[in-house]
Amino acid sequence: MNIFVLVKQVPDTETKIRVNASSSGIEAKEIAKWIVNPYDEHAIEEALKTKEKLKEGTVTAIAVGPDRVVEALRTALAMGCDNAIHIKADESIDTYVAAKALAAACKKESPQLIFAGKQAIDDDQAATFGYVAEYLDIPSVSVVVKVDVATDKKSLRAVREVEGGTHTVETSLPALIAVNQGINNPRYASLPGIMKAKKKEIKAHTLADLGLGSETALTKDSAFALPPPRKACVILQGEVPAQVKELVKRLREEAKVI
Amino acid sequence: MISFQLTPEQQALKEMVAKYVQGEVLPVAAKYDESSEFPHEVIHKAWEIGIMNIAVPQKFGGLGLGVLDDVIINEELGAGCLGIGTSIAVNTLGLYPILLFGTDEQIQRLVGPFLEKPLLASFCLTEPGAGSDAASLTTTAKDMGDHYLLNGSKMWITNAGHASLYSVFCTTDKALKGKGICCLAVDAKSPGITLGRHENKLGQRASDTRAITFENVKVPKENLIGKVGEGFKVALKTLDRTRASIAASAVGAARAALQHSIRYSKERKQFNQPISQFQAIQFMLADMATKVEAGRALCYRAGSLIDEGFDEDGNLASAHAKRFSADMAMEVATDAVQIFGGYGYTKDYPVEKIMRDVKLVQIYEGTSQIQRVVIARNILKD
Numbered sequence: 001m002n003i004f005v006l007v008k009q010v011p012d013t014e015t016k017i018r019v020n021a022s023s024s025g026i027e028a029k030e031i032a033k034w035i036v037n038p039y040d041e042h043a044i045e046e047a048l049k050t051k052e053k054l055k056e057g058t059v060t061a062i063a064v065g066p067d068r069v070v071e072a073l074r075t076a077l078a079m080g081c082d083n084a085i086h087i088k089a090d091e092s093i094d095t096y097v098a099a100k101a102l103a104a105a106c107k108k109e110s111p112q113l114i115f116a117g118k119q120a121i122d123d124d125q126a127a128t129f130g131y132v133a134e135y136l137d138i139p140s141v142s143v144v145v146k147v148d149v150a151t152d153k154k155s156l157r158a159v160r161e162v163e164g165g166t167h168t169v170e171t172s173l174p175a176l177i178a179v180n181q182g183i184n185n186p187r188y189a190s191l192p193g194i195m196k197a198k199k200k201e202i203k204a205h206t207l208a209d210l211g212l213g214s215e216t217a218l219t220k221d222s223a224f225a226l227p228p229p230r231k232a233c234v235i236l237q238g239e240v241p242a243q244v245k246e247l248v249k250r251l252r253e254e255a256k257v258i
Numbered sequence: 259m260i261s262f263q264l265t266p267e268q269q270a271l272k273e274m275v276a277k278y279v280q281g282e283v284l285p286v287a288a289k290y291d292e293s294s295e296f297p298h299e300v301i302h303k304a305w306e307i308g309i310m311n312i313a314v315p316q317k318f319g320g321l322g323l324g325v326l327d328d329v330i331i332n333e334e335l336g337a338g339c340l341g342i343g344t345s346i347a348v349n350t351l352g353l354y355p356i357l358l359f360g361t362d363e364q365i366q367r368l369v370g371p372f373l374e375k376p377l378l379a380s381f382c383l384t385e386p387g388a389g390s391d392a393a394s395l396t397t398t399a400k401d402m403g404d405h406y407l408l409n410g411s412k413m414w415i416t417n418a419g420h421a422s423l424y425s426v427f428c429t430t431d432k433a434l435k436g437k438g439i440c441c442l443a444v445d446a447k448s449p450g451i452t453l454g455r456h457e458n459k460l461g462q463r464a465s466d467t468r469a470i471t472f473e474n475v476k477v478p479k480e481n482l483i484g485k486v487g488e489g490f491k492v493a494l495k496t497l498d499r500t501r502a503s504i505a506a507s508a509v510g511a512a513r514a515a516l517q518h519s520i521r522y523s524k525e526r527k528q529f530n531q532p533i534s535q536f537q538a539i540q541f542m543l544a545d546m547a548t549k550v551e552a553g554r555a556l557c558y559r560a561g562s563l564i565d566e567g568f569d570e571d572g573n574l575a576s577a578h579a580k581r582f583s584a585d586m587a588m589e590v591a592t593d594a595v596q597i598f599g600g601y602g603y604t605k606d607y608p609v610e611k612i613m614r615d616v617k618l619v620q621i622y623e624g625t626s627q628i629q630r631v632v633i634a635r636n637i638l639k640d
Contacts, residue, residue: 071266078270188281189274191308195321198267 001057001153004111005047005081006102006129008037009065009072010122019224026224028091036072039117041079041186042179046147047115048080049184054149058082060109064089064101070202077197078189084202087210094217097207099131104210106136112153114176118143126178133176140176141169145183149173262558264330272330278307279338287339290464291611294456296420297342297464304346305376311349311369313357313499318365319373325499325572326561329506333554336510340615341464343507345378348416348465350503351623352379354496355425355441359484368423368443368481380421382412382444382470383493389413390628393436393490397428397472406442406482408450408475414622418468419453422446425496426472427489439489443481450475461614497623498569501576502560508587508619509553515587515594515612516546522598522607539597546590553583574636581629584619591616 011017011026012033020027036044044061051057061076063069064087073084087101106114114133119126126142133140145166146159153173160167161180207213234250236243251258264272282303290297304310309331314320328350335343349372356368371377388395397410408428415424424444431438444451454469484492520543523534533539556579563572591613595602602609620626 074266074270078274188278188303188307189270190306191271191274191312191323192321193308194267194270194274197270 001051001054001113001149002109002111003047003051003057003059004106004109004114005040005043005059005061005076006114006116006132007040007044007061007063007069007072007076008117008120008122008128009034009063009069010037010120011035013038013121017226019226023223023225025221034068034071036075037117037120037122039119039121039179039181041117042181042183043115043117043177044076044079044081045184045186046177046179047113048187050113050115050147050149054153060085060111062102062105063087064093064098066091073202074194074197075189077200077202078193079187080190080193084200085205086202087205087207089207092217094219095125095127095131096218097212097215099128099135100212100215101205101207101210102128103132103135104212105205106132108210110174112174113149113156114138114174116176116178118178118180129176129178136174136176138174138176139171140178141171142178143180144177145180147177147179147183262555268327268330271327272334274307275309275331275334276337278303278309279334283335283338283342287342287464288605288608288611290339290342291461292463292605294458294463296466297345298420300342301346301378302376310346310376311353311372313350313354314365314369314373315357318362318370324561324565325502326558326565328500328503329557329561332503332506333510333513333557336507337514338510339464340507340511340612340619341462343510344462344465344618345417347500347503347507348381349379351381351496351500352417352421352423352425354499355381355483355492356443358495358499359441359488359492360443364443364480364483371422377423378417378421379423379425380415380417381496382415382418382424382426384413384415386411386413386469390625392427392493393439395427395429395439396432397426398432399428399430399440399442399477401430402476405479406477408442408444408472408477410472412470412472414457414467415470416622417466418470419456419466424470425483426477427493429489430486434487436490437487439493440486441483441489441492442477443483444472444475444477448475448477460617461611462618498573498576499564501573501580501623502557502564504619504623505553505560505576505579505583506557508583508616509550509557511612511616511619512546512550512553512583512587512590515591515609516543516550518607518609518612519543519546519594519597526599533597542593542597546593549586549590553579553586556582574633577624577629577632577636580624581626581633584616584629585626587616588613588620 011031012035018027047059051059059081060083061081062085116129141158143160144158145161149156155172158169282300312321312323316322385395399406426442426444429438450473452471457467523539524532526533560575560579563575594609601607
């Protein structure tokens with residue numbers, strides 16, 4: 001089975017984010033460390049597990065963005081993916097252009113099954129996978145915590161997480177599955193994997209190669225703002241009865257919760 | 259021009275081991291320190307991700323990686339838990355005698371299984387009466403024609419209780435002193451082997467340390483590694499390959515102590531301000547940071563020299579790296595406890611464990627004093 005995984009590179013979760021002077025974006029140059037989007041790690045793991053279960057097939061990781069995203073693809077290869085595709089594009093592309101590009105590159109290789117994380121932890125839009133499925137005209141299932149591919153490999157059953165329970169969906173293949181974190185424990189990249197990844201060629205496309213170019217962003221980031229700094233805590237002093245009185249007063253007058 | 263830039267693969271390796279440490283080692287480090295149990299699962303995972311036995315040459319199915327790669331791995335392991343790190347790293351020590359001096363047949367037969375499943379090997383050099391003076395060992399191998407008969411005791415053997423293979427240094431004739439020493443690969447299941455109790459140590463409590471007694475243990479002749487009389491060279495060449503990695507584990511531990519100190523000093527307030535605002539603390543932190551950088555630079559240099567084939571310079575550089583990094587880590591960990599104050603002296607905070615753990619690095623695999631002997635001999639020679 002030809003399996004694809006959509007991979008996004010995101011800033012490390014410990015990065016201190018700074019908004020640029022004009023508030024129009026994040027200072028990307030100041031981001032010291034980039035990682036594979038954690039939800040996409042679960043997608044990679046599920047793709048590899050599916051291949052292992054079927055005992056056949058290939059797993060291809062695909063990413064769109066500037067040259068730095070190659071690093072994320074190397075990580076995917078080191079985890080065990082067979083191939084990688086990099087679509088070169090600059091920082092400024094929006095979800096629409098990214099999804100158009102990913103869909104066009106997927107189309108060339110007609111995957112039977114595409115995995116993605118349910119969202120990226122940087123912009124939290126949870127949009128790209130849906131667009132890609134739409135442009136490929138294939139079904140998509142999101143927030144998936146379990147996948148079973150049918151023995152004839154023509155359909156699959158996916159269990160979704162919904163508030164307070166689960167929801168099971170069946171779909172024909174090809175399909176796109178956007179996974180949630182509960183689905184598996186992503187494996188670590190292995191040292192033999194890193195050595196093998198070094199020798200693998202990463203296929204590169206430009207937007208023009210994919211017949212794109214006239215597409216321009218449909219949305220524009222207009223402003224970013226950090227949450228207001230948290231106020232310092234107050235620890236009440238004195239005898240307990242006096243403290244309780246003071247607490248009730250503050251809850252009533254300052255916090256206005258009672 | 260000198261470059262300290264890691265290759266993209268080494269960078270990826272560093273990040274991969276850091277991630278493994280974050281996910282598998284740190285969450286259980288305090289538990290194993292407290293219980294002194296053997297961290298089987300954590301080691302199993304280390305084997306799975308391929309960071310054990312990395313020096314096995316490619317023609318035997320290994321990765322054929324070098325000392326610098328091992329330095330990178332050990333700094334990260336040391337930053338997580340020195341005890342667990344030692345348990346993982348000791349295979350290098352146990353197997354290098356065979357990799358360096360064994361025949362192809364011996365490597366295939368004795369080391370091959372380590373690539374198939376997560377097995378452990380121990381390095382058995384030290385004896386109750388032979389520590390820094392290792393050449394005075396008395397464990398004897400009597401030539402019985404088709405096999406040797408092994409008798410004697412070994413001390414402080416890491417992973418002894420869980421290893422499947424021991425590289426044992428012994429003598430065919432005590433009168434020959436260093437010239438009679440040989441190295442035997444001993445199957446841990448051989449009849450006549452008795453294990454001592456699991457030592458109740460100050461630090462590195464997750465690593466299994468025991469005495470081993472050999473009583474009329476039959477070792478087939480095909481398990482002689484190198485030649486009779488070459489044993490001391492086998493031991494020293496092995497230690498030359500592992501010294502920089504041990505040094506790097508101390509650098510990792512010191513780095514962790516520094517990181518904890520930085521974080522704590524920004525949170526802890528005294529006299530109405532974070533203690534990181536006080537120059538007394540700032541200077542301690544700055545000195546700790548410089549020491550960590552210096553230790554790492556020595557380790558990288560030692561590893562690079564050995565990997566590039568400059569054995570003699572590499573061995574001296576390794577002695578510098580081990581001496582400096584072990585002593586440095588002890589100083590840095592002690593300062594970290596000082597910055598944490600009373601809290602640092604309790605097991606509720608992570609720095610006292612680092613202080614207990616790093617003490618051992620000044621002792622094992624050549625004490626800081628023996629490293630100085632090596633360095634002095636080298637700089638004084640005509």
